[in-house]
Amino acid sequence: MTSRAFIASLAFMAATGSALAADPIRIGVPVGLSGANSVVAPSVVQSAELAVEEINAKGGVLGRPLALDVADDGSGAAGAQKAFDALVFQKKVNVLISMETSAARNAGLPIVARGKTPFIYTSFYEGKSCSPYLYVNAWVPEQQVPPIVDYFNKEKKASKYFLIGSDYAFGRGMLAFTKAYIEKTGGKVLGEEYLPMDGSDWTSIISKLKASGADAIITSTAGGAPNVTLTKQLRAAGVSLPYGNLAVDEGTAKSMGADAADIYISASYVTGIDSAANKAFLAAMGKKFGADLKTPNDLSVPEYEGVYAYKAAVEKAGGTDPQKVLAALSEVAVDGPRGTIKMDKQRHAPLTMYLGQVQADGSVKVIQSFSNVDPGAQCPPKS
Amino acid sequence: MLTIALDAITTAALLFIISSGLLIVFGVMKIINFAHAAFVTVGAYAALVGARLALPWVLILPLAFATGAACGALTETTIVRRLYRRPLDAILATWGLGTVIGQVITLIFGREVQFVQAPITGTAYFLGIDYSAYRIAMIAAAIIVAVVFTGLLNGTRLGLSTRAVIMNEMLAQGLGVDSARVRLVTFAIGSGLAALSGALITPLSSVDPNMGLPWLISAFMLVMVSGGSLLTLAVSSLVLGGLQVVVSTFVNPILGGLTIAICAAVVLRIRPEGFARA
Amino acid sequence: MPEARQFGQTGAASIDFSAGLRITVLALLVVGSIVLAPLLLDTYTTNILIRAFFVAIAAITVDIVWGYCGTLTFGQSAFFGIGVYALAIIFTEYGFGSWQALLGIATAIIAAATVAALTGWLSFYPGSTPLYASIVSLVVPIVLVQILYSGGTFTGSSSGLVGFESFDLEVENWFRLAGLSLAAVATIALIIMRSDTGRLLKALRDNDERCTYLGVDTSRYRIIVLVLTAIVASLAGFGYAAFGGVAAPENASFTFGTRLIIMVALGGRGTIVGAIVGALGIEVASAYLSGSLPYVWELIIGIALIAVILAFPDGLVGAARQLTRGMRPPGRSTTIMLRPIETAAIGGTESGTAIEVKGVGKHFGSLSVLDGVEFTAKRSELLSLVGPNGAGKTTLIRCLSDGRERSAGFVAIGGHAIERLSPNRVVQFGLGRKFQAASIFEALTVAECLRVARTYRARPSLIATSTMLDLPPAAISVVERSGLSERLGEEARHLSHGLKQALELAMVLSLEPEVLLLDEPTAGLTRAERQAFADILTSLTARDRLCILLVEHDLDFVREISSRIIVLHQGRIALDGSVNEVVNSALVREIYTGQQSTTSEAMP
């Protein structure tokens, strides 16, 4: 249960904190413990806890321990303003490392700027969020969409696409890019439909889809409920076209059971990545959280790596001075479960992307991988 | 074309099922139960638990109804009973109750989106097109709900007493009807219906602590427009639900989502008694 | 200038003085603490409070619309949101600058006012219900948020707008700005709500029908209030966004609207102070608690709301007041001077037709309650309308005072055809209607009730609570004879039944009507009260030359005072004649006693 797990973690942090003498480097994690993100948030907190524990066990950063401050941003702007205020001005954290909704992130940026605090954003998003204080180590459309579309074009001989999304920034942002990319690669988009974020009745859209004669679907809904309702209703309506889902994560796919089978996802992390680093990471997570373990996913792993990225930057900068750390963040590279990651492309990072297919048992089978996909020009310097 | 018709009818069916509980409560006590959404959610979780216990659907539905009815009875005796003279405050109090129930559910079941497998899956070949079998089943469900409760209201002694209280409470009391009990039972039945509808929509939607909320406004509007009878509710559901589908199909689903609310407000402005025959 | 007569405790002046002193001191304290506080508070608390201040302003507008005017509104958040986005969109599109700022403010005001006017027109019309108004207020934010979501980059959709340059103030000064704005808004609100206009708003809430029959266009007032509060809320939003540098759909959402209501409900509706307490309390508490225990926090709010609604509907402030009631000096003890005004000189000899009724009918489907009713009445006539229950007497009264009631026929009051006009317009033709059950404003004092009754003759002040009560002589005489003059400062709800009846009569007379409709005014009065009432009515016809139409069961009373009697039976006029004609008619005895007219000769 979220809040209990979270309180426990606080207690734990306190313990490790006191283990080392010097005053700790504080890491703020504003995250959606309640609201839309509350399903995935616990896994994010867990991976942050693991990273901090590992680092402290090895003597911390420049001899100082790391301490976590988690705050609920309610997955929205108002909550985020409170959370960022609390972390930046009350807890006086040295850095913010978190996965959040775009609304929450945007609400936080002005506060981060006023507090001159570095902010490592570890959630995939619709792209083009730029602030001198903001670094992103997760994917943007330019990195996620091409694998699916290319695969559908080539393997499924798809050319007529139907796009369905939730009516919010991520949904519209992703599909706008997808549409452009499909048309660039010679495909056609027969329909692009949105339902309000809290909408749960996709009937009329599905009817349109069935009428359209499309030969592939790509969806980008809000995580959780809308994603599930759409998938279930697609299945109930007997839609069995190639189905690329830009918003489903492994955990949700697993819990959805049979309905999720054959969904194609494109991610920078799947548990099935066959690398020593990933295996070690999964083992450590399993050891630390046992039964309470939330399946690590494309949102929680970047958090884990974000903490290490900050460690590297501080060590390079020889201290926690914000400006120096910000400069260093673009230069340090971190080896993690997702491979080697360096946020050197306009404060975004090239990533290895994996095209996966959900199996009947809900597990994700990696079909193809594309190494070092470039994020493209997210924040071109203003001329 | 036929698809649109089916979409319209099945949508209307769902709306009808979900609003009927709210309507019955409003019809008898002129109270808007904003905890309705929460009761819908309760029903869905009841179904979830039932499914986990591997109960058959013929047992899951009664279970959901019973759970909802129990919550309703408790609510009436502890909260609503004191607010009959303050209908606007009743809206607030039940809204508060709604959040409480939502949070309690969260604390017990967690925030995670959960799932209930549909008893009927896949599509049915219907009038020459493949259509979601479960949605078609919903039409039947709506008709059953309508028939059962119309029957209950017109066929039974309780129904008679209830109608008597609706029409003229003082006279009914004079004839020995215990109106307090009628209100209690009605509220329980209304809440039970809400829960039942919650259980019925789970196969189409996900189960999460706020799943009921998106339905609340539409249900509320439909009840206002229908002005208090199951028949007019059916009419409003068909008209406005149909309109929603049409707008969703030919304009866009976002506007479609607003159709019911806006149309209802306008209809009531022009014709305060809504679809009810004056 | 007729001399003014003074009632109520003297020495009230000194109380006024001390009150004035108290207020000045209080004001200084508030301003002082707002200016100094940021020096003591840490940045975090300061930021929290700045937002809380803006939210509190929005909460105040909710309190005015709901607490004072009685419309439960979920919609104020929409206006707040309009302000937020007015700033965000304009600064994003055109960058930051002085003219952009002005444009932003202008947009915020105009947009909010327009939406509010539209909402008001939809919500408030003759015969609209509070519930309907709530429904509309529910739709507004939902629609607005949906528009914001689908607005693409223009509105920033779900992510909202961010990164626009905004006013560059020190946090401390933001605190002072927000704090002082809140203080200002609160003060103005308090002044207006305590002024004569404020009383009028309370009157609307308590008894809309009575207001309508006092010639007040209640819908218009409600719409005006909505527009003004919308503008204030919008400006609050403007400030909120200017400080936060973010615009998000949830600033306009129905959820936020509900949150505002909860703040007011917890703090105490209808007190302004309560709104502030609630808003600051919840905002600050949530800032400290919700971060660490998200679900429990929501749970607490929900439970608190239910508890407050059930246990103390007046919220914390209300509860506090009840506790301290004993300690505070007895309320509203201002001196009130009754001052007779020159009534529009009633032509000495002219005896115009006051009421003209031709072929009036009222049908419900096939059933007809009134049919072909026809009569005229002159000035200084006292015309009694008698007949058994269900004869249609009250229905006839309704048809005379509300143009929309009758299904057939013609009615003119003071020579003006009432067409299909609503009661407040008919009243302006010189009609006054007194209801059967005394219809007054329970929560207002006697003096306030009378002042509200003057609204359409004398526009009430926005600021002052005037101590002069200008009334037509007729009203004053009722006030004095009935002994109300001794209890002007008392809340009407504490009056006896008889005094309530007298008060309502005085209120109706304050309209300076030419035609007076009285529906069973003596029901439940004591013998003495009845006598007093009879005298008043007679002098009204004799001295003030009113035309009175009296519905009455008590035939003794009728015989005593009428100059003419109309007998209504089964919706038709059965008899229309002098007192003696009617009293001795066999027909009447039959109608009343079901007795054949055999014994009628036996009458003395």
Place this chain on the structure above:
Amino acid sequence: MTDALQVDRLSSGYGTSEVISDVSFKLSTSEVLAVVGKNGMGKTSLLKAVLGFLPAWQGSVKFAGKDVTRMPPHLKRRLGLIYVPQEHALFQDLTIRDNLRLGLLSDGGFETALEQVGQWFPVLTQRLQQRAGTLSGGEQKMLIVARALMAKPAVLLLDEVTEGLQPSLVDRLSDVLTRFRQQIGTSMIVIEQHLPFALGIADRYLVFKRGEIVDSAPVDREAAQRIEAHMRI
């Protein structure tokens, strides 16, 4: 023997206005009591106070010796105290059948009761499925009375049942009531404008004026004159 109904120093009213002041009277078993007086004198309020629709400010109401002053109306009905209101006494939108069904506490024995009604007012039982609202004024009155009688009440309170009835119906009503009383032994309080009817069936009368009893006596040859005196315009 205990009185069917015993009202002792009862005061009641609406809001702040007292419409029943310190009223006391007894109704013994199978007695019929006529309450007369002009409109607006509180006769109806008296019945409402007895039934508990109006709160009793002071005094008590005893039913067959049992204090029922604070008992809610629906329980009094279950004890056999039945009220026939003057206005809104019908469920206009319900069928005649349903209106009659509401006369009994349960549907058990409805059919037999229905036969009884058939004997009193055949016109009703011929049109059971018709909406009550479609009946003529007179027929509606019959329905109201029938609904009350079929429950075989111990005490029956009739408020202006003859209002708007043509003489023939009034007579019909009066002998139905008289016969019924002989068969069942029901006590009745009859509020009436229609003196001949009231005095025709009553053993005793009360004159009610401004919430007080101003005269009470057995019905005899001079009763009419004495009441005239009070009623005189």
